[in-house]
Amino acid sequence: MTVVVAALLGSAYALGRSLVPDQVPPGHSAGATTSADGPHYADQPSGGEPSGGAPTGTPSAGTGPAETGQDGSGQDAGTDNLFGAHATSGSPRLALTFDDGPDPRYTPQVLALLREYDVHATFCVVGENAQNHPDLIQAIVNEGHTLCNHSWHHDVGLGARSADAIRSDLLRTNAAIRAAAPNAPIVWYRQPGGAWTYPVVSVARQLGMTPLHWSVDPSDWELPGAAKITATVLTQAEPGSVVLLHDAGGNRQGTVDALRRILPDLTARFELEALPTDPT
Numbered sequence: 001m002t003v004v005v006a007a008l009l010g011s012a013y014a015l016g017r018s019l020v021p022d023q024v025p026p027g028h029s030a031g032a033t034t035s036a037d038g039p040h041y042a043d044q045p046s047g048g049e050p051s052g053g054a055p056t057g058t059p060s061a062g063t064g065p066a067e068t069g070q071d072g073s074g075q076d077a078g079t080d081n082l083f084g085a086h087a088t089s090g091s092p093r094l095a096l097t098f099d100d101g102p103d104p105r106y107t108p109q110v111l112a113l114l115r116e117y118d119v120h121a122t123f124c125v126v127g128e129n130a131q132n133h134p135d136l137i138q139a140i141v142n143e144g145h146t147l148c149n150h151s152w153h154h155d156v157g158l159g160a161r162s163a164d165a166i167r168s169d170l171l172r173t174n175a176a177i178r179a180a181a182p183n184a185p186i187v188w189y190r191q192p193g194g195a196w197t198y199p200v201v202s203v204a205r206q207l208g209m210t211p212l213h214w215s216v217d218p219s220d221w222e223l224p225g226a227a228k229i230t231a232t233v234l235t236q237a238e239p240g241s242v243v244l245l246h247d248a249g250g251n252r253q254g255t256v257d258a259l260r261r262i263l264p265d266l267t268a269r270f271e272l273e274a275l276p277t278d279p280t
């Protein structure tokens, strides 16, 4: 069984590499991070891997998934790396998603802006942050937003671990969320770095969570500045878009400032939604 899983992983990795040989942007290739303060939780491949070298435990990191946002359709070659993860909202409505929190510096600012524009969104939270900031988990839930599991410690390589290890990580994260908000539905899972594998998708589904990717990615974790984040989102947004933003994992003031510019425009052009808590 182990051999079979390993073979599947290897095949999936090889397939992904062959389909998207040159779509990895420079900033994603070898951990040459534009640095951010604080822990590195952004949805990016982990650093230190030899670019183009042998996989060493993070089979999908550094390959195509992060690129699927470029055309926003979810129909490009990168889709093959998603293992069935949803890259769009499944409706004409646009979904804003905020990853890696909660963070006491930025999550309250994001919540305030969403409240100001009467917008509901989806928060993909990291288990240890949920444990450390239960009040913010409660605020997210109480204000009508949707929760999404984003692993315990933002493990980009989680998909390469055993099914038991993946299950343990996801359950630990859900337990931390439920310790803060006992009745909150947690029906979405987003793999850190978008580094999907067949095992991580399977385990998430077994636990009642639908894998969630994205279709618009302004790479706000690279700190391009509010103007660029704003321009990317407003240019690429279309009905059904799932927009990837971060409210933690570094200095996210640029994201907060961008959100202040993005919300008036998006709310004029689209209906925005928190992803449903009863996905089919």
Ligand SMILES: [Zn+2]
Pocket (backbone or CB within 6 Å): 041, 042, 043, 044, 099, 100, 150, 154, 192, 193
């Ligand atoms: Zn993340």
